[in-house]
Amino acid sequence: MGAVRFLLNDQWQEITSIDPKKSVLDYLRENLNLVGTKEGCASGDCGACTVVVGTVGTNQSMQYKAINSCITQVVTLHGKQLITVEHLRQDGDLHPVQQALVDNHGSQCGFCTPGFVMSIFAMSKDEEALFEEIRQDELPNKDAQREEVLEALSGNLCRCTGYRPIIDAALGIKKQARKAKTNDCFARKQAKTVAELNAISSQPVFFEYTRNGNRKRYFSPTSVAELAEILSAYPNARLVAGGTDLSLEFTQALKGVDVLVYLGRVAEMCRLTESDNHIEIGAAVTYSEARDTLVGYYPDMGELIDRLGSRQVRNQGTIGGNIGNASPIGDMPPVLLALGASVVLRRGAQQRELPLERFFIDYKQTALRECEFIERIRVPKPVDNQIFRVYKISKRIEDDISATCAAFSVFINDNTVDDIRTGFGGMAAVPKSAKNAEEILRGGQWHRDAIEKAQQALSNDFSPLSDFRASAEYRMRVSQNLFMRFYLESQQGADIVRVTQHA
Ligand SMILES: Cc1cc2nc3c(=O)[nH]c(=O)nc-3n(C[C@H](O)[C@H](O)[C@H](O)COP(=O)(O)OP(=O)(O)OC[C@H]3O[C@@H](n4cnc5c(N)ncnc54)[C@H](O)[C@@H]3O)c2cc1C
Numbered sequence: 001m002g003a004v005r006f007l008l009n010d011q012w013q014e015i016t017s018i019d020p021k022k023s024v025l026d027y028l029r030e031n032l033n034l035v036g037t038k039e040g041c042a043s044g045d046c047g048a049c050t051v052v053v054g055t056v057g058t059n060q061s062m063q064y065k066a067i068n069s070c071i072t073q074v075v076t077l078h079g080k081q082l083i084t085v086e087h088l089r090q091d092g093d094l095h096p097v098q099q100a101l102v103d104n105h106g107s108q109c110g111f112c113t114p115g116f117v118m119s120i121f122a123m124s125k126d127e128e129a130l131f132e133e134i135r136q137d138e139l140p141n142k143d144a145q146r147e148e149v150l151e152a153l154s155g156n157l158c159r160c161t162g163y164r165p166i167i168d169a170a171l172g173i174k175k176q177a178r179k180a181k182t183n184d185c186f187a188r189k190q191a192k193t194v195a196e197l198n199a200i201s202s203q204p205v206f207f208e209y210t211r212n213g214n215r216k217r218y219f220s221p222t223s224v225a226e227l228a229e230i231l232s233a234y235p236n237a238r239l240v241a242g243g244t245d246l247s248l249e250f251t252q253a254l255k256g257v258d259v260l261v262y263l264g265r266v267a268e269m270c271r272l273t274e275s276d277n278h279i280e281i282g283a284a285v286t287y288s289e290a291r292d293t294l295v296g297y298y299p300d301m302g303e304l305i306d307r308l309g310s311r312q313v314r315n316q317g318t319i320g321g322n323i324g325n326a327s328p329i330g331d332m333p334p335v336l337l338a339l340g341a342s343v344v345l346r347r348g349a350q351q352r353e354l355p356l357e358r359f360f361i362d363y364k365q366t367a368l369r370e371c372e373f374i375e376r377i378r379v380p381k382p383v384d385n386q387i388f389r390v391y392k393i394s395k396r397i398e399d400d401i402s403a404t405c406a407a408f409s410v411f412i413n414d415n416t417v418d419d420i421r422t423g424f425g426g427m428a429a430v431p432k433s434a435k436n437a438e439e440i441l442r443g444g445q446w447h448r449d450a451i452e453k454a455q456q457a458l459s460n461d462f463s464p465l466s467d468f469r470a471s472a473e474y475r476m477r478v479s480q481n482l483f484m485r486f487y488l489e490s491q492q493g494a495d496i497v498r499v500t501q502h503a
């Protein structure tokens with residue numbers, strides 16, 4: 001047996017046995033009586049439960065991220081530092097973030113406030129890290145700073161519409177952090193925290209928990225070989241990466257779990273590497289970690305990733321989880337289909353590589369065999385004659401699931417379509433390419449007439465459903481329009497302004 005150990009601020013917590021599905025939120029409130037962290041929705045949507053988790057970065061400094069404690073299992077905290085709103089006071093005084101909210105009258109109901117405080121605190125820690133990298137004369141302008149604040153607060157809801165004072169407080173903190181390096185207790189104790197966490201990082205973690213005669217198990221392997229072995233022994237084990245999908249089975253569907261296996265310490269799966277032609281994304285790499293590399297090669301992915309869930313969700317959620325969840329409305333599969341990505345699957349010592357289009361079989365059914373898991377995702381790097389775009393259509397900008405997501409990648413030579421690949425979400429039971437439309441365009445002229453034919457062919461490719469996000473007719477019409485928009489945007493010199501779409 002190996003216990004879960006983590007720092008709660010600067011105090012060690014040790015858990016030798018607990019129901020593996022127990023959330024950080026419930027652990028704080030029920031086991032530790034730390035009730036500053038609130039429950040609003042228990043589904044990752046409102047941010048009232050936001051806490052900050054610190055991990056040791058590759059440069060041996062602490063990296064702090066805001067996460068939703070309601071959809072994070074407490075057992076996944078091994079080797080990390082957990083900071084809650086109770087820990088921010090500095091020698092009896094409020095933390096500068098708390099003081100800024102008081103000074104700007106940013107707290108009204110008080111229920112959402114701890115979540116806002118923690119998101120702004122995490123943002124201030126990001127600023128501290130940037131302080132070392134960015135020169136004062138390189139600071140973003142006011143509009144860009146406001147955008148950054150809105151992005152940092154995208155996962156926090158204020159139900160009484162008191163956003164302005166909260167945003168003002170966050171802007172003040174941002175300005176302050178860029179002017180002078182903060183020296184709060186977390187910064188002062190950083191070296192000690194890093195050393196303490198490093199000392200336990202590779203410890204084995206697994207235990208059993210029995211209640212009413214039901215035995216449950218938790219494993220946190222550190223290598224793919226170990227993970228493969230655990231899955232061979234427990235074929236029905238559930239995998240958890242970020243937990244932003246799986247946790248809803250616990251908090252919304254009230255299901256239990258007999259064997260839970262955490263992927264966040266599997267070294268090979270937490271790496272993002274590059275070869276000459278590919279970006280190789282370990283299945284446990286989060287959106288926040290993968291963003292800059294992906295956007296570096298495919299700038300159009302920036303808006304999509306920034307609109308995927310909230311900052312908290314992107315800090316936890318993984319691309320591997322998005323694929324493993326196999327939802328027809330996941331945002332990354334359409335992109336990855338259009339880019340011709342593949343998944344590397346593993347069972348025991350055997351690996352196989354599968355084009356993503358062969359991974360999704362039917363609604364929530366995948367090509368994964370018993371005991372098999374996604375080890376990494378291989379994304380081809382762009383080539384010279386390639387044009388790529390992705391469009392997310394949702395009712396809200398922040399923290400909303402797509403009604404439809406469409407991605408296009410075309411390879412053009414002398415105005416002839418060498419190849420074209422597409423990926424659509426929300427149009428079928430699985431994320432899917434528009435094969436009929438692609439066939440019409442492949443080998444022909446890249447011309448408006450051909451696009452109009454491809455638009456018509458979409459009705460042979462898809463029969464979308466109507467639901468509360470959008471009607472079938474809307475989904476079809478908007479997908480056809482996005483095809484034309486992609487064509488227009490691909491035209492050199494075309495005066496097309498990139499605007500955000502709403503359903
Ligand atoms: C508030 C909120 C907003 C969201 N918004 C969006 C959005 O805008 N767009 C979007 O696409 N999604 C959204 N999601 C869904 C979710 O965040 C994503 O699907 C995310 O990528 C899931 O990753 P995860 O690591 O959290 O997966 P987990 O919850 O850990 O796992 C999801 C499923 O995949 C399986 N799995 C995980 N890793 C592997 C693996 N390596 N091999 C095999 N199976 C595996 C798990 O067993 C589980 O069944 C949202 C979720 C929340 C809570």
Ligand code: FES
Pocket residue numbers: 038039040041042043044045046047048049050068069070071
């Ligand atoms: S309680 Fe709403 S996001 Fe966690």
Ligand code: FES
Pocket residue numbers: 106107108109110111112113157158159160161162
């Ligand atoms: S201040 Fe809490 S809902 Fe607005």
